[in-house]
Amino acid sequence: MIKRRDFLINTGLALGALAIAPSFAFAAKKKAIGIQLWTLRDTFPKDVKGVLAQVGKVGFNEVETFGFSPTKGFFGTSVKEFKKMLCDNDLKATSNHFDFNGYIENGNTDVIKSYTEAANILGSEYITVPYVVENLRGKTGDDYKKLALKVNKAAEICKAAGLKLAYHNHDFEFTKFGSTNGYEILLNETDKKLVDFEMDLYWVVRAGHDPLQLFKEHPGRFKMWHVKDMDKANHEFNAVIGTGTIDFKAIFAQAELSGLKRFFLEHESNYIPNPIESAAASYNYIKNNLI
Template sequence: MIKRREFLINTGLALGALAIAPSFAFESKKRAIGIQLWTLRDTLPKDVKGVLAQVGKAGFSEVETFGYSVEKGFFGTSLHDFKSMLSDNGLKATSNHFDFNSMIKDGSTDLLKSYVEAANHLGSEYITVPYVIAELRGKSGDDYKKLALQINKFGELCKAGGLKLAYHNHDFEFTKFGSTNGYEILLNETDKKLVDFEMDLYWVIRSGNDPLQLFKKYPGRFKMWHVKDMDKVNPDWNAEIGTGKIDFKSIFAEAKLSGMKRFFLEHESNYKPNPIESAIKSFNYIKKNLI
């Protein structure tokens, strides 16, 4: 029988080990698997309640939203009802893709105030800049520096509202300007305390760049990821995760260097006829092989 003194000593040693190595205890906890709801864009607007039930049943615990309108909510579903539907299915909207193009164009921030209210109502952590339309994209390095100033301003307002701002990339940000590119300008010119980055792994690789090199050059900046695979035949198409060309195991191995805290599975193009079934296949691969 273990004596009480020995038990207390052993327990104390174990607790001490956890105290000096908290990161090890944290790393042992598996991350949640999220889904960017754009994956289900063909079905979600027609049946918000039913599709969110499918997402919860599939095993997802986090979602990233799209399609919000101040007037119409999410596809005609009010913020209150949308949050209730999420909660009923064990889901939380931790990030939201809101349209920033009008604010980038005219410099106004009135719409952002509504976004902050919506995100806080949902209990979110992030508001994310998802896509800059062609007419507003930088045509020079100076244009990207001006965009970075606007993004910093957006970040200040999000911080004041208790939220974080993130920037999501495609491939056009990697347009070269001398020895740099638009993406690096945004990384260098935005304030680390105000702006995080949601790295879309597919688009980084599609542009001919290496996520791992970006992790090394800008450690800790990429707090969120979009995880989608690249078709082995046609790189313009996505593939179910684990069936394409991207080596996700090497990327996930450097999650800590990246700063990644959460990620969202996404199928943007060429998914199978049944998008939820295709998403489930990607979910299962991630759960079995990557986290």
């Protein structure tokens, strides 16, 4: 299984409330509610078919994948078999978290071509860079500029295959370099026509930043979101959407400014009462209160 979380402890910040005018209705009201399958990582690798059935039963319309291997597919399930399982449960894999660390380290693009082939079989729109391992993260601002060049190159390959590339953040990208930080460098140095961003709202807030301010500074760049809440007592934990510290109503009100096309619920930690039931509770809150 791909390990893409290290939960670096950083300063948490509860997002301040924003007054919402009635005219700021969520521009994507009828958009699908997606789930990042990492939420169900304890069971998904052991029972791909069963977990997808659970996801469809909750009501999710889209999934974002993880754990793909060019030789083993999705935990032993071939891409074509996986596609059929999705269709059987009225699901679509619109985005995929594929491991880009090998490419970032050695520049070999062969693996990206295998990703585009899989994504096209699934009928996906996005291939997403999910996580940069610690030894490959930028130590300087120039390192992040070099990373941006590699992201641009990968995005060109995706475009040639009829796909879009997105970059998903954690908190380490917000390491400061003088008056800027790694995330700002990536936003400024990547090609706006080629590279979109999947904003992980939890990690932005936990790193001490305001998603709404980033929307204002980089309008239209954040085509996808990860929606997960921050536990009130322990900011290292997630919470069922609507029970934590993040003001999602204020954020969803600015979906148009963000450029939002789709979003994925994700839980990384602190499952109450268990992963699928927590996901269902979050789904219901989103459906009834945010869209």
